[in-house]
Amino acid sequence: MTKIKINSARTKAGSTPQLSILIIGGGASGMAAAISARKGAESRGIKAGACKITIVERNPGFGAKIRISGGGKCNVTHEGSPEEFLLKGFMRLNEQRFLRNAIYGFSGGDLLDLLLSKGVTTEIRPDGKIFPDSGEASSVANAFERMLSDAAVEEISSCRVLGVERVDNRFLVTLPGATLMADAVILATGGVSYRKTGTTGDGLAIARKLGHTIIEPSAALTPLHTTHPLSSSLSGLALRSCSLVAEGKGKRVGRRGDLLFTHRGFSGPAALSLSRDIGELLKESGRISLFVDLFPEQSPAELDRLLLMQGRKNGAQMVRKFLQGCPIAPPEEGFSTSPHGTIPTALVPMILRHAALESEVTWSTLQKEKRVALLGVLKKFPLGTVRELSLDAGEVSAGGVCLGEVNPKTMQSRVVPNLYISGELLDYAGEIGGFNLQAAFSTGWLAGMHAAKSLALPERPGTP
Ligand SMILES: Cc1cc2nc3c(=O)[nH]c(=O)nc-3n(C[C@H](O)[C@H](O)[C@H](O)COP(=O)(O)OP(=O)(O)OC[C@H]3O[C@@H](n4cnc5c(N)ncnc54)[C@H](O)[C@@H]3O)c2cc1C
The missing domain is CATH 1.10.8 (Helicase, Ruva Protein; domain 3)
Structure with missing residues (x-):
């Protein structure tokens, strides 16, 4: 059994925290939430010793997905104004609307400034994707880890949260062999793809138990595997700017973009982007026929x-x-x-x-x-023909906590007071291009800030 590692925050000896905020999940969203919670507390004049911020991560280290993102190079965000970002990165209007406050509140520019403050410089590629100059995703994850430490966040790693209950207007958080109490909880446990990075859907179960509606997770940004791949000799070929079309049960969905032939089917931006729609169509029709239009500009x-x-x-x-x-x-x-x-x-x-x-x-x-x-x-x-999609192979998963049950201005649950939900655990899925990491950072930032700003200061001494 892995030993739980606690990296105690540098709180003043003898001081009793008045507030305690506990973040579950040490990915992009959870780390951003912890750092902004400290800023939120400071903006109220609450000193570090009076506000305990704890982040619990089941992996031995933080930011596992950041470290493998963008093929190990981390496409951290996308250039453009918040409005352009939302239009380009999120196909569905309800997602654009939901994320608007978060992206305006903590934009790509804010993220890059934060990274720069830790010495991480970035470059914008011609296609608008932004990567760290180092070419190393770990530089982004490490910078966030340094920020956690600067913000006096108590880091608990190798520790899987088993449950969260509401007790006397506070939260009782169950860990293996221990419990913690918190005034506010931020759930940032991610989606359900790439399960080996720790994202096995625990947050969905916790949110459901607390009363939230869960939109069943489905695959997104995942390669398309066909039942009879065309020919292995085509593997590696690319069709630029074609239109990929999927049809099933009389319904048709399509995406314009580059398509890559693989030995099992298709990948590349058009295939990955369309996979979410295909996943939904598959639920109705069970099999999907794929086509490509090589002349999408001409009728x-x-x-x-x-x-x-x-x-x-x-x-x-x-x-x-x-x-x-x-x-x-x-x-x-x-x-x-x-x-x-x-x-x-x-x-x-x-x-x-x-x-x-x-x-x-x-x-x-x-x-x-x-x-x-x-x-x-x-x-x-x-x-x-596509008959099924791999949920696990996707860069993200769609589905998650129902957006209508979370206040988009604060990320606070509309079902449970002082519960905040952020990142991929929510029912949105962005396109390839840095949109998902930015959305995770932005929603986490908003959640942390509001958790720290809106908690009433209690009379009682309380420690998590
Ligand atoms: C291969 C790959 C490449 C990608 N590349 C990019 C890219 O270049 N650009 C981009 O924008 N997006 C990319 N993404 C998507 C992006 O990484 C995610 O959308 C983003 O990391 C989601 O952040 P999150 O904080 O919501 O969740 P996560 O980063 O998944 O973090 C959730 C954390 O919660 C922890 N956790 C879960 N359950 C528990 C529990 N019970 N107790 C304690 N901890 C728990 C998990 O271990 C995990 O560390 C990529 C994804 C993958 C898989």
């Missing part, structure tokens, strides 16, 4: 006109040769070069096969019905 009629023009100008050209250099998603009329790259050569024989074209056919020998078949395949190239 079928426009594409047909372009194919006809190409045939008239280059009658002797083999259709196969044309496809091999054909830009994906050409932005203008005509097959001018496109910034998005071309149809990969390895895909061309499959396109011909699906359209039932011989490999040597030229434009001048291409009959109308064959051209129409080609058009159909270019607009809707079949990629196979």
Whole structure:
């Protein structure tokens, strides 16, 4: 059994804390909550010794997910104003609305300033993603750990919280072999993907028991595994700026972006982003057909006109040769070069096969019905069938504590006073690009700040 490690805060000897705030989960959200709780207490003139802030983490160390994020480089946030951030990072209006206060209250700029205060400089990539200059995710996690220590936060690691109960307007928090009392609890236990990082859904059970509604977790930002992968020889190919479409039971969802072929199916921004919608569609239909539109800028009629023009100008050209250099998603009329790259050569024989074209056919020998078949395949190239998604393999999970039951201005539960809920445990899921970490930091920051600012100072002495 792992030994519980307690890193006692530097509180004044002999002082009795008047307030105690306990944070469950030492990830991005929990650490931000602990640091801002201290700032909130200080802003009320409450000294460190009078406000005990404790963070409990089941792993031996803090920030396990931060350390593996962004392929070990940590895409910590995304550039842009809070409004742009919300629009780009969150597909659903209710999520954008819910997160607005948190993102305005603790923006990407605030996060970068905080990191800079600990010597972590960052760079903005051309696509808007922001990473630490060090190229090391650990620099971000370590900076937060230093901030915990500066904020005199009591850190308890290797300790799994087993339960939380409301007793006499306070909280009784059960640990293995011990209990703690707290005036406020911040639940920041994360989602349920990548369970090996400690996120096994404990917070969901705790929140449910305290009276919260839980939206059943589902996969998000997860690779798509098809039942019969197209061909292992395609693994590693990328289709730039295509449109990925999923269909099931008469419903259709799609996403524009880059698509990566893997040995088990598909990954890349379009696949990862669409996975959440696919997960929901799967609940209704049990199987999903995937397609890619290689010409998302053109309607079928426009594409047909372009194919006809190409045939008239280059009658002797083999259709196969044309496809091999054909830009994906050409932005203008005509097959001018496109910034998005071309149809990969390895895909061309499959396109011909699906359209039932011989490999040597030229434009001048291409009959109308064959051209129409080609058009159909270019607009809707079949990629196979998805029957299930891996919840665990996702960068995040969707679902969690119902947003309507949490006050978005404070992150305080509307069900249990002085209970705060933050981070991925809540029912939101952001896109790839630094949106999820920022949302975890921002909601945690808001929760910590309000927990410390709004707690009434009791007469009694009380220690957690
Ligand atoms: C492989 C991978 C790569 C990612 N890359 C990025 C990226 O580059 N950019 C980005 O924005 N997002 C990324 N994400 C998503 C991002 O890491 C998460 O959304 C974010 O860390 C969520 O923060 P959180 O604090 O809410 O939860 P977590 O970081 O998951 O923290 C929750 C913590 O609570 C602890 N805990 C759980 N139950 C208990 C309990 N009973 N008692 C005590 N402690 C408990 C867990 O051990 C965990 O440490 C990535 C995720 C993964 C898996």
